Amino acid sequence: MVSRFRVPTAPGGLPFVGHTRRLSHDPLAYLRSLRGAGDLVRLRVGPRCVYLVTCPALTRRVLVDEARSFDKGAMFDELRLGMGNGLVISGGAFHRRQRRLAQPAFHPARIDGYTRAMTRRAGERTAAWQSGVTLDLTRELDELTLDILLDTVLGDSAGAVREDVLRWLSAKSGVMRRVLSPLSAWRARLLRPGPARPLPVTEDTLASLRALLAVEIHRGRLAPVGGGTEDMLSVLIAARDPDGVTGMTDAELTDELLTLFLAGTGTVSAALAWAFAEVSRHPAMERALADEALRVLGGPRPATVADLPELQYTERFLREVLRCHAVWLLMRRTLTAVELGGVTLPPGTDVYLSPDILHHDPGSFADPDRFDPDRWLAERREPGAQGARGAYLPFGAGNRRCAGDGYAWAEMALVLATTLARWRLVPGPGNRPRPRVGTVVRPERLRMIPEPR
Ligand code: HEM
Structure with a gap:
């Protein structure tokens, strides 16, 4: 079971829609702001709970160390219907x-x-x-x-x-919007889904x-x-x-x-x-x-x-x-129970990751909002640019x-x-x-x- 007390909930959630209003209005600024909320943050898409990873170490655990415990999740189920496997x-x-x-x-x-x-x-x-x-x-x-x-x-x-x-x-464009739509999430929760x-x-x-x-x-x-x-x-x-x-x-x-x-x-x-x-x-x-x-x-x-x-x-x-x-967003879904950041996520949990959040972390990239190609010069020794922390993905x-x-x-x-x-x-x-x-x-x-x- 996920301990509800140990994973902070992202600010800005609303009844019924959850955090989707924030995710659809200026999602980049919103996601970047969540780095301060915790390494793992809980969001709601309508009634559905998703866990957002905001730090390089947990991102690595999901994408590399525990990769076999995840599949790609709901958006890819939808894409599979038309595109195959x-x-x-x-x-x-x-x-x-x-x-x-x-x-x-x-x-x-x-x-x-x-x-x-x-x-x-x-x-x-x-x-x-x-x-x-x-x-x-x-x-x-x-x-x-x-x-x-x-x-x-x-x-x-x-x-x-x-x-x-x-x-x-x-x-086929618009699939991301549907996956982040509270209406779709409520429909899936309340109605018996027909053949997709x-x-x-x-x-x-x-x-x-x-x-x-x-x-x-x-x-x-x-x-x-x-x-x-x-x-x-x-x-x-x-x-x-x-x-x-x-x-x-x-x-x-x-x-x-x-x-x-x-x-x-x-x-x-x-x-x-x-x-x-x-x-x-x-x-x-x-x-x-x-x-x-x-x-x-x-x-x-x-x-x-x-x-x-x-x-x-x-x-x-x-x-x-x-x-x-x-x-801005990669998606995974747990296939088995997975321990992440001190909590155990049950099978079927949606986990989101964001290279964009990692790329704007001042701990990895100095003055991260500044566009500066020379930060990639070896003599600048920026940790993120030198491959440290797994922060550039x-x-x-x-x-x-x-x-x-x-x-x-x-x-x-x-x-x-x-x-x-x-x-x-x-x-x-x-x-x-x-x-x-x-x-x-x-x-x-x-x-x-x-x-x-
Ligand atoms: C700037 C351009 C590109 C970016 C930023 C990009 C980014 C990505 C990312 C982030 C993933 C991993 C998705 C995940 O982990 O869920 C991915 C997967 C993939 N990309 Fe790219 N990509 C680019 C160009 C391309 C090109 C040109 C091709 C093919 C010619 C390609 C083929 C693939 C394939 C086949 C996968 C799936 C890999 C797998 O799951 O085994 N990508 N891409």
Whole structure:
């Protein structure tokens, strides 16, 4: 049993809704304020109790030491209805097997190969911008990151699924809102739940997308092994279990492809959008990034994988972007009774974790609200930036750590350097980047005008 007296309850709860009003109005400020309330804090979503972890040590216990005692929780149950059991969603032995089979697709040598799509797409898209014409930069980045991912995953067949993937990605948004909705929580508590169904719009879109992916998987299976195909789907098809014979079924491959479309697009485009939002707020940093890009690239050409080791300020800048604009909420649910912070949580308890809270802890990062890429210089010796305390977790930790972190770092650096070597982006009319909170936090209304350098 959880001892109600030992876990502080977060301030600001209301009858019926619990803490959801606070969580929906400026959730980042609210969550950050809870660090002072305790290492483990109790919140209510309608009638449902959830436990929020606010310190690095307990975060590590949940994500790493006790990882096998948790699954991912209610949001992922809902996602599973439409998306199947891909890496982000699955659990237990099945997840371990899928993760092992997927590992070769994320090997650093493979990622080097995928960067060709990043270089080409970033070069093409930024070359098509017109001087003086205002860009909806968030949308540009959504499309760019989607095109890069589809090229990576499906190679020449990317165009065949693009429209369906776009439709599906926009249809399934809002899942985080539903999980944090007090109404949904009360409905689940009071009404006998009928058979769970995904949203109808998602169902239609998914059926069509799954049919297209079945064609691509069939085509991939017929392609000669080692026929020079470099796309991720070919690597996933070729992966074998330890018996050397079996591999992923068509259904498993489809689920993993859907998972990659979800996990590998909005996350990167949000991070890049924040990078450009910070560029627009800090002219001296913009200058430093552009100077570095021009020095390394020698002019306005697309950056390649060979340029990455020299883009060191760009790397520090992006580290800081992912510190200041991290994933705000990770979710877990206990599978067995788990002792955490001196209390025992029964099976089925929701536990929330927040890289964003850890990244804004002054014990780990000096003056944490300040955007300062140079805090990542070794001589500054900031504990959080030097890896101490496990306080920097933009990609999570443990057995569920992001599979695409190397991919994401390369993509962000190549897109940022390619863009800034060609264009100076100045804030356009209506540019008021404000955080919009979904499964990730992204800046809305990022309107920039490209001017040639
Ligand atoms: C800046 C970009 C990205 C960020 C901030 C990010 C963040 C994360 C985080 C925090 C997790 C762990 C979630 C949890 O513990 O509940 C995760 C998982 C995952 N990410 Fe990423 N991600 C990014 C880009 C990508 C890309 C580009 C891909 C694929 C190409 C990808 C694929 C995955 C997968 C497959 C998982 C599930 C891993 C598992 O559970 O085994 N991510 N990501």
